[in-house]
Amino acid sequence: MTALHFGARGVHCKKTDTSAGKADPNRLDLPANWNVKRLRLTLGIICAVALALTVVAYMRESVLAITKDPATVIVWLVGIAVCLVYSKRRNPIPLAAEHTALPLIFVALLITGYYSDLLALLVIIITVEACIKARSMLVGMLHACSELALLLLIRPLFQDDPRMLSLIVNPHTQYTWFSPYSVRHWIIPFAIMMVAAPCIRLACDLIIFLSAGLPLRKAIREYSLSRILGSTIADLLTIIWVPELIRFTHTADDPASTLSMFLLAICLYSLVLLAFDILSRLTRSRTALTSLALVTDALPLPNVHPEQTVARRINRAQKRLRCFISDSRDLDRPRRAYRYSQRIDNGSQHFYIAFERGPWNRPFLPIDMEVLQTAGELLTEALRVNNEVSTLRTESETDALTGALTYQAFLTHLESLQTENVHNHVAIIYLEVEHLRELNTQYGRKIGNAALRCVADRLQNVRPPQSALYRVNGDEFALIVTDEPSHEDIEQLAMTMRKAAGEPMITAMGEVSLSTSASMSFSNEITGYTSLLSDARAHVAAEISMDEVIETGTGDISKTLRKAIESGNITVLYRPIFNLDTRSIDSLSTVIRVHDEHGHTFNPHFVLDEARKLDISAKLTRAALDICAEDMERFREIAPQLTTVGLCLNGGETNRSGFTDHIKELCARYPHLHFCL
Structure with missing residues (x-):
């Protein structure tokens, strides 16, 4: 598509591809079948012919005026050029006519009788100055022709008769400004001109817009009614006082002096408007800079x-x-x-x-x-x-394994809620995957990780839309609910989450049973989020501290385990083995538990492995066998059929001579018992 661009340098045309969605929305586009050369040729010829005919028609009178009094004519032309420095856009489209002081200059030439003498020179000045301002000969000639079109209205209103001036400034009238002469020959014609001039300019603009193929509806919406009305009122209020100025200076009898006075007043008026326009633009620029700031x-x-x-x-x-x-x-x-x-x-x-x-x-x-x-x-x-x-x-805030948010994001979210203080109704649901360590030990870490991912996915599917899921610990998740929940709703949601997360999981190694536990924490109107933050830090810190005791500080843990075994802080847990044939319990399996002085129970697998490393596995097994023998005697008082007890060894103690002797001693002491090692 060929587009007509309106820029600081006038009108230029450019091929654009609007199908790609990159067309400038701030320009008016020409029809696709419009030829830009045709536009320039048609409008250029019309404007050039009109201006040339006007200059030729009045050039003879202009030459005579220059020959007769060249200094005065030059002063007048300089004054006219100064007046034309001011121009104000009523429409941002460069093809549209601008508000200038030319109608006032035309009136001054008509009532002083110098219209025919200076019109040719005035047309030349108008054309040159318009082309310089528009930086385009085409737009300059269009503006010049639009201004000359005002003569079709101004000339019938203000006849080319110097006697009009003497009628307007009649010295025999007491109130000159309200005299019948002024009203009839000055105020009414000028009011008509001020109202009709914008209409003539608009008519010229519409003709140009139609010739250029511009969308009239969009072009008309660009006009500023405030500028049109303001400039019209300013012209009217300024020019109606000129007769009083002429009468006050007693220059009405000399048309040349009167024209000079007219042009001086119009120059001052144009400079005032120019200064006001500059200040207005500076104000707009300052406002623009403020908005960007x-x-x-x-x-x-x-x-x-x-x-x-x-x-x-x-x-x-x-x-x-x-x-x-x-x-x-x-x-x-x-x-x-x-x-x-x-x-x-x-x-x-x-x-x-x-x-x-x-x-x-x-x-x-x-x-x-x-x-x-x-x-x-x-x-x-x-x-x-x-x-x-x-x-x-x-x-950075997403857990790579489960896709849930991290513990640090969990605390940041709570702190941001406390800072924003959106409301005090917030709840947190903690959900822990139980026996994850045993799951990793029995099936491997790969299955343990798959279990965590499965639980996280299930929790994501059942969580409310306005909540967020976090992994706050290795085997624990937390859910923040902020949509003003009630306690009953949170309890129901916790049950739903626990039920969904606890469903069995099918893996490559078979079915895996999952079990979870849930707890809840609520904010209140008194403490706000303080209780939530305290619970979050304390809840997770307890789990982390326990992990740190087990997973780090291995030297201290080994010493603690040795001390516990040597001190005899050993207990044995029994699991009955049911015989379906006899429909009775005929044997027991055991799990060895070792406790430190603080009551902490060591992991059974850790106890067996670490005892072997510390070379105290034989001592541990002998102590466990003694406990089992004594407990079996008490069990037999209730169930005499119990004769067998199983104990899990790591194999290192069987090579110890003292261990074998201890086994023989037990068998001799309790001949009715069978120890399966």
């Missing part, structure tokens, strides 16, 4: 809806426009004009930062587009950084 102050942007944060910050500074986030770049609200940033991608979501201005707050300035572009770039970069940080945080 507010956006940068918000960095780093929050992870949740950062685009809304940018929009709120801009709206805080930009009082005369509305900034919002739009999923579309083709908004079509009545009497509203829009500008959009570049497309911002956030994963699968796409949106734009949009500016909206009403008819009284237009037009858009280039500084608005700079704010949009900069805010869009800041938001894009912030989203990229947030995504990368979230990815890294997720990786």
Whole structure:
């Protein structure tokens, strides 16, 4: 598609590919079958011919005026050029006509009788200055022709008759400004001109827009009613006092002096408008910088809806426009004009930062587009950084084995809830996988890890949507529920979780039974999250400290075990073996338990292995055999059929001569007992 771009350097055309979704939403597109050369040729010829005919028609009078009084004419032309320095856009489209002081200059030439003398030179100045401002000959000639079209209205209203000036400033009228002469020949014609001039400019713009193939509805929405109305009122309030100024300076009898006075007043008026326009632009620029400063102050942007944060910050500074986030770049609200940033991608979501201005707050300035572009770039970069940080945080806070969050993330979440103080109704469910160590010992660590993954997956499937699952210990999980749960709901959820996690698991080594236990912790309105944090730290710290006692400090553990065995802190647990043939218990199997002085029970497998390493396995077995023999005698008082007891050895003690002698001694002392080693 061929697109017509409106930039600081005028109108230029460019081939664009809108099918890829990269078309600029802030430009007006030409029809696909439009020829840009045809546009330039048609409009250029019409404007050039109109301007050339005007210059040729009035050049003879202009040459005579210069020949007659060249110094005065040059001063007038300089004054006209100064007046044309001021121009104000009513529409950001460069093809649209601008507000200038030319209608006032036309009126001054008409009522002083110098219209025919200076029109050719005035057309040349208008064309040159318009082309310089627009940085385009085409746009400059269009603006010049639009201004000359005002003569079709101004000339019938203010006849080319110097006597009009004497009627307006009639010295015999007591109240000159309200005299019939002033009202009829000055106030009413000028009021008509001020109302009709914007209409004529609009008609010229519509003709140009139609010729250029621009969408009229979108182009008309770009007009600023406040600027049109404000400039019209300013022109009217300024020019109606000029007759009083002329009457006060007694220059009404000299048309040349009157024209000089007119041009001086218009020059001052144009410079005042120019200064006001510059101050207005500076104010807009300051507001734009303030909005960008507010956006940068918000960095780093929050992870949740950062685009809304940018929009709120801009709206805080930009009082005369509305900034919002739009999923579309083709908004079509009545009497509203829009500008959009570049497309911002956030994963699968796409949106734009949009500016909206009403008819009284237009037009858009280039500084608005700079704010949009900069805010869009800041938001894009912030989203990229947030995504990368979230990815890294997720990786660092996620347990690699189970996919649940880590214990550190668990504490961070609780602390953040305490800081935000969202509400005090929070519950934590702790769920422990029981006998995980035995599972690892019996089936291997690979099956133990699979069991943890299976439990985590099951808990993820049954947890509420507003909750988070954490692995707070090797065999323990925790669930934080923040959606104001009741105690009954939490108890029911804990039962559901325990039932789901405790279902048997099928592995490559067969079926594996899983058992879990659950506990709960609640916040309250008095202590808030303090109790939760204390329970979390104490609950997990107890498990960690126990693990550290068993898994680290092996030197101290070995000494403690030796001391416990030598001190006789040994107990034996019995498991009955039922004989189906006799329907009775005829033997017992045993598990040796060793306790330290603090009452801690060592793992049975650890006791056997470590006793062998410490070369005290024979002593341990002899002590266990003595306990078994004494206990069997007491058991036989209740069940006389009991004669056999089994004891698990590690094999190292059988080579000891003292151990064999002790076995023979026991057999001789208890001949009715059978010891299965």
